[in-house]
Amino acid sequence: MLQKQNIKLNTMSYTAVPHLVAEHQDWLKAVDFYDNELDILENRLAEVAQKNTGIDTMKGVEHFQNQFIIQRNSIDELRHNINEHAHKAMLDLKEHVGRVESQQVAEHKKIKDEFESFEKVINELRDEFNLFLVKWM
Template identity: 40%
Template sequence: MTTATKPATKHINDLHFEHQVWLNNLRFYKDEIAIFEHRLEDVVTRNTDREFLAQVEHFQNQYIREKEVIDEL
């Protein structure tokens, strides 16, 4: 008796489906970032405090980085 396990295999249709799910999720996240960026622009027009603007810049940089990562994937 052997206890060897059968290697896990996936059907190509399963892989295609997973790929499509990933792509749809990435598109969704990219759209969400765009919404957040527009909302941040609205907030900036109403607040001009230097400390607040520094925090806004942090978020803008984070959004830029997130979009770069999504584009690489």
């Protein structure tokens, strides 16, 4: 009489996501763009600080210096998260012939949400800074 063997099957689910790698590249290019844009905004802020030394102006300058530091930290963290996820996804794509584990898709969505949130914040900051420039330049 033959005994039945319990064989545990791999129950992970995989998904084909051809746009995954392209989206990582798009995010990294955008992050680089925003990083360069912060350089420009910081230079403009230095111009304002040099030309206007009043208390109100200096409060605004300090506010934007702090915001630019915060956004640089966000850029560094976002860039790290994108690169880390891209590396994991690439390994998964190679291992599973163009497919990634569903967990990677969920992580991708999380990073996409993080990127979109960052983009919203940086655009609002740019708009706020432009209003500040109009007032003090």
